[in-house]
Amino acid sequence: xxxxxxxLAGIQSPNPFWLASAPPTNTGxxxxxxxxxxxxxxxxxxxxxxxxxxSSRFAAVHFNGQRVAGFNNIELITxxxxxxxxxxxxxxxxKFPGHAVIASxxxxxxxxxxxxxxxxxxxxxxxxxxxxxxxPHGMAERGMGxxxxxxxxxxxxxxxxxxxxxxxxxIVKLTPNITDITVVARHAAKGGADAISLINTINxxxxxxxxxxxxIPHVGGQGAHGGYCGPAVKPIALSMVAECAxxxxxxxxxSGIGGISTWQDVVEFMLMGATGIQVCTxxxxxxxxxxxxxxxxxxxxxxxxxxxxxxxxxxKSVPKYSNWGDLDLNYKVVARINEDNCINCNKCHIACEDAxxxxxxxxxxxxxxxxLQVREEDCVGCNLCSIVxxxxxxxxxxxxxxxxxxxxxxxxxxVISTLNGSYSEAEVV
Amino acid sequence: xxxxxxxxxxxxxxDKLLQQxxxxxxxxxxxxxxxxxxxxxxxxxxPVKLLLLTADARKHVTTAVFAGxxxxxxxxxxx
Ligand SMILES: Cc1cc2nc3c(=O)[nH]c(=O)nc-3n(C[C@H](O)[C@H](O)[C@H](O)COP(=O)(O)O)c2cc1C
Ligand code: SF4
Ligand code: SF4
Numbered sequence: 001x002x003x004x005x006x007x008l009a010g011i012q013s014p015n016p017f018w019l020a021s022a023p024p025t026n027t028g029x030x031x032x033x034x035x036x037x038x039x040x041x042x043x044x045x046x047x048x049x050x051x052x053x054x055s056s057r058f059a060a061v062h063f064n065g066q067r068v069a070g071f072n073n074i075e076l077i078t079x080x081x082x083x084x085x086x087x088x089x090x091x092x093x094x095k096f097p098g099h100a101v102i103a104s105x106x107x108x109x110x111x112x113x114x115x116x117x118x119x120x121x122x123x124x125x126x127x128x129x130x131x132x133x134x135x136p137h138g139m140a141e142r143g144m145g146x147x148x149x150x151x152x153x154x155x156x157x158x159x160x161x162x163x164x165x166x167x168x169x170x171i172v173k174l175t176p177n178i179t180d181i182t183v184v185a186r187h188a189a190k191g192g193a194d195a196i197s198l199i200n201t202i203n204x205x206x207x208x209x210x211x212x213x214x215x216i217p218h219v220g221g222q223g224a225h226g227g228y229c230g231p232a233v234k235p236i237a238l239s240m241v242a243e244c245a246x247x248x249x250x251x252x253x254x255s256g257i258g259g260i261s262t263w264q265d266v267v268e269f270m271l272m273g274a275t276g277i278q279v280c281t282x283x284x285x286x287x288x289x290x291x292x293x294x295x296x297x298x299x300x301x302x303x304x305x306x307x308x309x310x311x312x313x314x315x316k317s318v319p320k321y322s323n324w325g326d327l328d329l330n331y332k333v334v335a336r337i338n339e340d341n342c343i344n345c346n347k348c349h350i351a352c353e354d355a356x357x358x359x360x361x362x363x364x365x366x367x368x369x370x371x372l373q374v375r376e377e378d379c380v381g382c383n384l385c386s387i388v389x390x391x392x393x394x395x396x397x398x399x400x401x402x403x404x405x406x407x408x409x410x411x412x413x414x415v416i417s418t419l420n421g422s423y424s425e426a427e428v429v
Numbered sequence: 430x431x432x433x434x435x436x437x438x439x440x441x442x443x444d445k446l447l448q449q450x451x452x453x454x455x456x457x458x459x460x461x462x463x464x465x466x467x468x469x470x471x472x473x474x475x476p477v478k479l480l481l482l483t484a485d486a487r488k489h490v491t492t493a494v495f496a497g498x499x500x501x502x503x504x505x506x507x508x
Pocket of ligand 1: 020021022023076077078132135199200201229230231233257258260280282
């Protein structure tokens with residue numbers, strides 16, 4: 001069995017599976033049960049001046065029979081006094097000394113406020129701190145959370161203030177509600193952050209009730225934007241993790257968050273540069289015990305790959321992620337339909353005809369049976385037909401050797417500019 | 430005409446010039462496609478221009494230049 005232990009910027013954990021700061025980490029009772037179920041770490045529900053929540057605060061987007069494809073909330077940070085949380089953190093850490101307990105913190109952007117909370121929290125023996133610069137609603141209206149996380153200078157300054165007094169590793173949690181997340185990540189690193197975590201939730205409105213015209217959720221007929229998370233946000237989170245991982249100016253470990261619900265998701269985030277991961281929505285949907293399947297799945301995967309430690313996955317796909325301008329324009333794939341597996345639903349034909357390059361022909365074979373065939377020379381290899389095809393193995397995307405040397409867009413533009421440069425010189429002469 | 434047939438027509442025109450000893454000396458791209466200027470290697474004859482419309486043909490000419498299929502010394506020849 002592979003070694004699942006990780007070390008995120010000095011924070012040791014028996015495995016890479018952490019609970020994200022959210023309702024599942026609200027109390028000692030919950031975190032201790034999570035550890036018993038197998039979670040390696042927990043980021044406590046964000047601590048700060050206790051707030052008052054609204055009633056009716058969650059909503060979900062169900063899509064085509066899949067419940068909770070996306071999850072929306074307007075919940076704020078903890079509503080319990082700091083002392084109560086600290087007592088439970090202390091007890092939890094005492095019972096589970098080998099597990100990672102991280103305190104998530106959010107206070108007003110004032111130096112003395114950060115100093116005060118960091119000292120009080122570290123006194124009870126947490127393994128690290130996570131600065132919540134990501135909550136997109138409520139707290140942001142008061143200048144905290146995403147409001148300060150959207151100002152790179154303020155992220156850097158607050159991180160510096162924390163680092164002035166912190167004795168445990170400091171993770172800065174980033175908001176995705178920003179144009180370029182690497183800018184904020186770099187400022188966190190400049191402020192001395194030991195690691196970053198991402199993403200927090202994405203600004204969202206789950207829906208509008210077309211009968212009552214109320215927002216979903218609504219609080220007595222009134223709504224406000226919330227934060228979106230769950231499986232729907234995974235591709236956004238993964239790309240943001242990848243962007244930070246390949247940015248040399250960031251250069252600190254990453255805790256990956258956003259839409260993770262299976263061991264395969266975990267592998268993907270780690271391959272894209274995360275040292276460990278955090279989960280919220282999947283636990284809210286299915287409970288703590290989903291971690292059992294995640295641990296088994298990850299263990300089997302590592303064994304199959306012949307890897308002795310989960311840390312061997314970290315960042316292995318990052319070099320395969322670059323800019324569009326560095327992709328090979330001469331790489332060519334085409335669709336091939338496998339008659340044996342095709343159920344003749346015609347979805348590929350319709351998709352190619354209406355939305356791509358009109359190159360799937362409807363033919364009749366020798367037995368008089370309707371068959372679909374791709375005209376490979378006209379196929380641009382967009383993948384659409386294989387995406388819409390409901391039958392496994394009915395469409396393969398095949399890489400063809402075009403015979404041409406690899407050439408990227410950037411190389412092409414360089415070649416044209418060199419060529420034209422020498423030609424106009426000749427003309428001038 | 431299929432997209433491939435359109436491309437193939439343009440590719441054949443390009444390849445014919447290349448086979449005749451022409452080299453690509455200028456590619457001007459604008460909203461309407463790529464105007465490619467060819468000059469025959471070692472000659473000071475008039476350049477030949479082709480307007481390429483298809484993406485694959487525009488890729489084909491730059492791949493040819495990228496792979497080094499250029500006239501031996503068109504610049505010196507025209508001086
Ligand atoms: C109901 C709810 C409450 C949350 N509260 C917090 C919080 O207090 N602090 C925080 O940093 N993130 C909070 N989050 C964000 C999560 O920690 C996590 O970043 C986000 O949900 C993405 O992960 P997921 O897709 O696994 O849910 C909350 C999320 C939800 C759904
Ligand atoms: S890959 Fe795209 S272009 Fe090719 S057959 Fe499928 S849908 Fe058509
Ligand atoms: S979408 Fe798939 S199953 Fe349906 S006709 Fe096309 S190849 Fe066959």
